[in-house]
Amino acid sequence: MLGLLLLLLLLFLSPPFSLPLNQEGLYLLRAKRGLSDPTQSLASWNDRDDTPCHWFGVSCDPSTRLVDSVDLPSSQLAGPFPSFLCRLPSLSRLALFNNSINSSLPADVSACQNLRHLNLSQNFLVGPIPDRLPGIPTLRELDLSGNNFSGEIPASFGESRSLESLLLYDNLLDGEIPSFLFNISTLRELLLAYNPFSPSRIPSELGNLTSLENLWLTGCNLVGEIPPALSRLSKLKNLDLSMNRLSGAIPSSITQLKSIIQVELYNNSLSGELPKKMSNLTTLRRFDASMNQLTGTIPEELCELPLESLNLFDNRLEGTLPASIARSPNLYELKLFNNKLTGELPSRLGENSPLQRIDVSYNGFSGEIPGNLCGKGVLEDLILICNSFSGKIPASLGKCRSLSRVRLKHNKLSGNVPEQFWGLPRVYLLDLDGNKLSGPISSKISGAYNLSTLLISKNQFSGPIPDEFGSLGNLVEFIGSDNMLTGQIPASLINLSQLGRLDLSANELSGDIPEGIKAWKKLNELNLANNKLSGEIPNEIGSLTVLNYLDLSGNSLSGEIPIELQDLKLNLLNLSNNRLSGNLPPLYANENYKNSFVGNPGLCGDLPDLCPRVGSKDLKYIWLLRTIFILAAIVFLVGIVGFLWKYQTFKKNKKGITISKWRSFHKLSFSELDIVQCLNEDNVIGSGASGKVYKVGLGNGEEVAVKKLWRGGIKKDDQQRSAEPEKDEFEAEVETLGKIRHKNIVRLWCCYSSGDCKLLVYEYMPNGSLGDLLHGSKGGMLDWPMRYKITLDAAEGLSYLHHDCVPPIVHRDVKSNNILLDGEFGAKVADFGVAKVVGGINKDAESMSVIAGSCGYIAPEYGYTLRVNEKSDIYSFGVVILELVTGRLPVDPEFGEKHLVKWVLTTLDQKGLENVIDPKLDVVHMEEIGRILNIGLLCTNSLPINRPSMRRVVKMLQEASSDNTKSSRKDGKLSPYYYYEESSDQGSTV
Template sequence: MQVKTSVLLLLTILCFLSYISFALNQEGLYLQRMKLSLSDPSGFLSGWSDRDPDPCNWTGVTCNGQGSVVSVILTGASLSGSFPISLCRLPSLSKLSLSNNDINSSLPLSISSCRNLAYLDLSQNLLAGPLPSTLSDLHFLRYLNLEGNSFSGEIPATFGLFRQLESLTLTENLLDRTIPAVLGNITSLKKLALAYNPFSQGELPPELGNLTNLEYMWLADCNIVGSIPDSFGGLRRLKNLDLSNNGLTGRIPSVLSQLKSIVQVELYNNSFTGTLALSWSNLTNLRRFDASMNSLIGPIPEELCELPLESLNLFENKLEGLIPESIAKSPNLYDLKLFRNELTGSLPRELGKNSALQTLDVSYSNLSGEVPEFLCHNGALEEIVLINNAFSGKIPTNLGECRSLRRVRLGANRFYGEIPPLFWGLPHVYLLDLYENSFSGNISHLIYGAKNLSTLNISNNKFSGGIPNEIGSLDSLVEFLAHDNELGGEIPSPIVNMKQLGRLDLSNNDLSGGIPKGIQSMKQLNELNLANNRLSGHIPDELGNLMVLNYLDLSKNNFSGEIPLSLQNLKLNELNLSSNLLSGDIPPLFANGVYKDSFLGNPGLCVHNSGLCNPRQGKTSRVFSWILRSIFIIAGLVFLVGLVWFLLKYKKLEKIKNGSTITKWTSFHKLGFSEFEISYCLKEANVIGRGASGKVYKVILSNGETVAVKKLHERPNNNENDSNSFGSDKHEFEVEVETLGKIRHKNIVRLWCCCITGSCKLLVYEYMPNGSLGDLLHSNKKRLLDWPIRFKIALDAAEGLSYLHHDCVPPIVHRDVKSNNILLDEDFGAKISDFGVAKVVKAANRGVESMSVIAGSCGYIAPEYAYTLRVNEKSDIYSFGIVILELITGKSPIDPEFGEKDLATWVCTKLDQHGIGQVVDPELDSRFNEHICRVLDIGLLCTSSLPINRPSMRRVVNMMQELSATMPCEQEKDGKIFPSF
């Protein structure tokens, strides 16, 4: 009996323990069911197994004191599949995050069964379809984030039934109805973010003014029109208001002055008009105010400038009057942009004294007075842009000690006096623009310190003295413009060391001596203008070796001797040797009507084999000469007619094969080859690349020069809505010709010429021996690209894009930035190419332009561009960020390893899970890892899903230039330390 009792008690205990075990593991079964329903390529859920029956120990799972699951956090786990509705059977689940995965299909209505959820984050997935109307049944929900999916349709009216919701984020989806008024019923809301959705055009619902607890409202790019409702004055707790990139009109309402908690106001790129007549004194917390690119008029309010602002952007308006002195008292001001207004008066005298000012741009206004002496008082000033005003006086001496400066534009003003010597040698300045002033004095020898200088424009001033020899040490200089000054002495011989120089204009000075020897080493020289000086001696035969020279003007000098025959190699578009002392025969190629004005004022010149060089020649001799010339001309015509007939008779088959004869030929540089030589070299054996629009050929010309020829096939139609169209208003050919034909930059590929045949169109470029970055990086030649070279490529490409975005007028958006469109020369210098879908950003569009179809390449297209079709420079910046990630990882943007992710998402996931070691290309030397990590940060910043968070290309260049100084050195060679590049 006692034994039976003991056995019975033991069975009871076992059953109880079994019951407890079953109760604890039931939630594990639900989680296991979820695991089985999803694809887990990275093995993130591998620890969810029967070996550990307690789910509280599983990755991403948190339990309460009773052992019940309350939280499942699986962010960036590379999971894919439908939403795991089995999670809703967890009775205590209050927090669920599946963000940054590949959860797809639609979000089921049955999600309302997750009744205890207070936190739901499904952002950055592939969810599509309508937003479930049942989400409002989650009565405890406080946080809802569905950003970065593909939800479409309307925001359900049931969303107005939320009672505890504090944060609603629906940015970057495909919601296409109007913003519903029912959102004003969610009075518990603290954050409302609906930006970057293609909403139907509509006004701001006045009901949103009922959100009295709201702190953050982000409605950028939501197709909003009309005015800001007066009811918004009730948003007393609002800290951040962003209504940028919409169609709002009317005055900026006075209700904003009631928002006493406001910190940041973004109203740029709307159509606001009228004055800024608000009671700004109430907004004591305001730090950033941006109402640029509107039509505001009147003065800048004194009250606004008295606030402790960090950033004030009011550019591209119609503001007038004075800039208040009070703006200089702000202790936090680092960014002041007021350009393209109608402002008058002077800059505040103490501007920069009380804050670390970084950017000042007041260009294209009517400002006058002197440059304030305190602009760089705190050593942070990077950009000063004052062009096209009426500033006067001298440049403050202390600006010469401002080593943080990078971009200086003081042109088209009334400055005078000498430039501070140290100002010439600022080490980080890449653009120094002093044109059209009254500056005097010498160019300082200290200019050798300006190692980063790319453009130096001192034209139309009163500079005197000689050009210092130190100018030759500026390896990065692309443009040197010093025309219309009083410079004297000889052109310094070290100037030929500037291998990147593309444009040299020293015309209208008082220079003497000859053209320096060794000028043939300036292989990139495209324009040489030395007109109206006192230069003498012979024109060097070496000029004929500058194969990219397009413009040559040596007029109004004292050059003597014969014209070198080698100049015939150049086929210059512009040649002017007039008003010199030249003698001898004019080279035969130039003895025609095209160059009839190129040799005027040289009495000693003769036309080769004609009677035109000796005015005392007798009448009989002239008649005899004319008869001989006529005979030769007739004989030549007979020969040519016979040759044409022969070609038409026997070359008909080859003509059909290669396309019709060339009907139009346009050159942008002086060329050493003919159109016919190009067309006959387009053979299949010479193909070096293929693309959607045609083939690229390598052509070695008879003069030994190599060029690349892109052959664009004619499209059946040029309808922009056609899937085969280029997605622009013009054919790719016309766009590329218009864009590249006028660009001159060391990091933009040169377009030599273009021609049209009957069946195709040809674009002739400079040949880049190392091909495209994409081909090299993703082939067995990748080992040639060590980290210093990859970093140099990234920096070169960034400078090229920065030129397009910031220094072209008007700016240009490339729209197809990718590794295959970055070409590499023999030294792995990078140049941006392929402008077939580039877009000129018109001022009327305020930096944003809508396309009717998507242009770009898969893997590089910015997320907002894919669904809004609105293009600006931020789209290029995203694509450039992908290129940086390519250089670091060695992987293509589209790779089976990523699953349905893109490269940026894959990198973020790997960093979160495994660290930098799983991201960096194993081919790269590990001693560069710290430097690579810092460049990776820039790449991730550029690929931010929110365009507003991406830096400008100018800022990217600045960051990368700062990193170039931190590149580790290679090991010692012969007792010396050498940098890696």
């Protein structure tokens, strides 16, 4: 009896019997062994369980307890497709979205015979799509988008009778779009956008897809006309045929799409008039036929639809805007810019609709601006650039406190600006250039505390500049030239610490230049020319380290020129036609600067024609001095010639430098000899793909950087740009940098060319490159405010290349190592060895013979299209933003086969913002860092069309730093997208 009790006690205390892992679990473990799992997402997959139904990403049918779903999105899994998953007999859903599944997709994927949903999008799969994949009889949804599949779409897809969703966009598929796809009558979604298909027509079989709701064929190289069979798609909600080469008229059959919500036809070659009876499209909310060749007028019935967005810009529309557009109760956005529309805007426009944005720029509109545009009090953007609007600015707009951007330049507006209009609290851009506006600038401008840019030049404004200007702490740009402003420059302007550009030229301003302007630390341009200013030039100007343009000509300034002006690195200096006297600062006492000082009778120096003529008593003495000087100069020149001959002979024997060509792009205070003598190994500060860089100290105390290109071109062991010939490297740098003048582009002082080598002489940047500083031992020096400043500086430099250079320039190698930092950590874009001039922003891209750029920075589409446009630069700049936020390299072994962009997206999704940002950064800036990170993610969007322009990036960066910017965080995680609004003023000259 006692033994029985002991036996029962032992059984009670012993651990419960555990069943072995079932066969499905073993299949899953075999699949796990074939994958790299750096984040341990599959840590719960183990053989200690009897069933995998509780493992991460695995779910089972509640009745049969068999695995029916494996869902592992954004888990950083890497390796070939795990074929063992197809041995799960009841698997109906397999989703491996946004991982690093690579290699080709094996043919045995068709063994997943019960799959209904297969999602392998956003991976690195290559090769052809398996022919047997469409043979899975139960397959309903197939998503292979965002991979590198190539070849033609398999003909076996035409045999599918159950497929409802086919997503193949953003791959490398070629051949023509096959007509058999349009025989899959069960399809609800067909998304083939952004594949390099051969030119092909839209098949007439399109009408067979009677269940289709979403058709996305953007960028598919479509040609010919849109087929009339479109009318049979009665369930279609989204039609996107943009960015192709479609021609002919928009078919009238489009008006029979009873369920349509959005129609995208922009950037084609469509012609003719808009179809009639568009009032049939009662569900239509967005219609975009911009950038085509449409003619005729806008049908009135189109304006009666409850549209959310109507875009018809960059066409050839002619005629007036019908008054019926004013009756649309749901109209909140009206964009008709870049057309040939004429007549007046409807007087009741905005009266009955919540109009938020109106842009009718670059048309022939005339008459007065309607007074009801802000009738509902929500108008934000009022853009009327380059029309013939006349009359006064409506007083009602002065009460429109929702306005944030106003651009009325180049019209015929006249009269006084309403007082309240000057002080609108949310306006950050007020552009009234090129009108006939008159009267004073109201003191109520103090209420415009968000004002960043004020452009009022070429008008008839009069009276003094109000003292209240000093309260505009966000003002960056104030252009008030060519008016009739009087009085003194207010002393309160010195409070504008953000001021970057001040142009008050061609007015009637008087008095002294105010003291205390050393507070303008960010001032890049100061133009006070052609006024009535008096007094002395403040020596404080010499402390404005980023000043590039200084024009004080045509005034009555007196006294000596401050010696401190030598501390500036000016692209333009003009002090002519004043009353200056004394000696010139030594740096400017040479012939190159003569025109900067003419018209100052009391100015003395070594330059001819600047000093008064001497009397006859001293004439003999001066001739004697001149004779001595000439003889000494001859002796000196003979010595120099002899020295040069010996020096060149010595260098030729050593196979060294023999300078035969010298070309300068700025006024120089040094010669080629100053450079040549310092090119020794002790002065090397860097070495890269294209050559060595030397630091050269000149006799006058200045320092320059000299790049000596490798003989014969790029180093043979460098794979980055091995196909670029050496003459292209040198000539691209010279031709690009030689004509650029911008504070955020590194200056090319001059270049030297010989048979043996080529030299490029730049301004010296004492803090080196951003990449070296950010990823080196001194990375802790870069706090967040400094990183933000560097980001904005570099963005402004790239924006100048894309939007302000004619023709535009694409850098093609934007990276942190090509962003250099000056002594104040101001950023400048450098290294233009592979830069290309293109025909125009947003025009057809220029095809290149090789890939240029650096690993981790190259835009995904660039690797297979070899098409150059500004969008590739924007992607690379987005990577730089992510570097600055995360402190990580663009390619890191920790990422596995991913790169920085994918790592950021995955980490954000799984762990949140805190695990993305550089731990060296102060968390007090978390919100602002999050907003900047959003901009970086927007710039690195895989689809080029979704990336903003650099001009828009600059604006978003400026807005992201303000305290009242709304956070883009949602539910504790950061959204990877940042809303932006394109408009007609992008690409136009400000």
